[in-house]
Amino acid sequence: MGLLKFSLTTFISLLFLACEGEVSSADLFEIKLDGKKREYFQSEQIEVSINNKKNIKIDRVRYSIDGEVLEIQNNTIKLDIEKLGNKTLKAVIEYEENTAEISKNIRVLAKDPPTIYTYKIINQYPHDIKAFTQGLEFFQDTLYEGTGSGGMAKSFIRKIVYQTGEILLQKDLESPHFGEGITLLNDKLYQLTWKSGFGRIYDLSHFNNLGEFKYGKSREGWGLCNDGTNIYKSDGTEKIWLLDPNTLQELSFIEIVTNKSIFNMANELEYVNGKIYANVWQKESIMIINATSGAIEGVINMAGLKEKVKQHNNLDVLNGIAYHPERKTFFVTGKNWDTLFEVTFTPK
The missing domain is CATH 2.120.10.30 (TolB, C-terminal domain)
Structure with a gap:
């Protein structure tokens, strides 16, 4: 009975640790955009930051759309992209010898009216x-x-x-x-x-x-x-x-x-x-x-x-x-x- 109890306890502990280890990138980080908008214009400059949910030390962040890396200066990126429409802004985050990728869906519209x-x-x-x-x-x-x-x-x-x-x-x-x-x-x-x-x-x-x-x-x-x-x-x-x-x-x-x-x-x-x-x-x-x-x-x-x-x-x-x-x-x-x-x- 004692052995069965020990084995069951050990199993539950291991299962808990396994679940703890399967933390998704979205559980750790989130992209935050200026004004929480979802629509922006081509070539618009917007403030961007990472919501660090677990206060992990972040070494580097790279942002991209359609595979093209966006330059970041003073926490600001410029939507200088070639194709407009529904887009996915991706962030690759390097932290503690790990890498996480998160994304946010946005819409990039034409700068000028027709x-x-x-x-x-x-x-x-x-x-x-x-x-x-x-x-x-x-x-x-x-x-x-x-x-x-x-x-x-x-x-x-x-x-x-x-x-x-x-x-x-x-x-x-x-x-x-x-x-x-x-x-x-x-x-x-x-x-x-x-x-x-x-x-x-x-x-x-x-x-x-x-x-x-x-x-x-x-x-x-x-x-x-x-x-x-x-x-x-x-x-x-x-x-x-x-x-x-x-x-x-x-x-x-x-x-x-x-x-x-x-x-x-x-x-x-x-x-x-x-x-x-x-x-x-x-x-x-x-x-x-x-x-x-x-x-x-x-x-x-x-x-x-x-x-x-x-x-x-x-x-x-x-x-x-x-x-x-x-x-x-x-x-x-x-x-x-x-x-x-x-x-x-x-x-x-």
């Missing part, structure tokens, strides 16, 4: 009223278009003489797949599907099917564009994904932000000189997004354009934006619009 732009119509061209436009892009003065299955026709991709609307080549997407955004890179055309979870690759000459790629963490397929090297993909959330042009795997993402909030619903995309121009789903506006940081640097008010096309029961929203590099103008249209508009944008 500039408001207006549009000017330069020319108008015929557009297929049955085309439920999802993607639009130029290549060597030829317009390429991808559509969804809304309105009066099924999904397809086609290349067009933009001045006349003449169809040079078309390939339909088999049902039940719903076509979405397109982009052209390295003599290939890439097309998204909305909810089918895959995209398709075609050659430019004959639209022969070269293969498919599956989505990773992105929710759906909405818009596509490219910067000549990388491909960008929107999925209806606050994220725009950066895709490897060879494997089409999602490498990273930016989050779309203003100086006040995180924004979602970027639809059709077009990349021009470091900026992503994005149709806003169900809105008569286009965002100008910094392709590196995700900051919305401009908003183009496109109000009134829809009223200039033929009004009918299947008429839908503004969608489709393509930049013509030689003309240095943009071409925009909408779902089941009978007109393609050539426009320029100017600050209001």
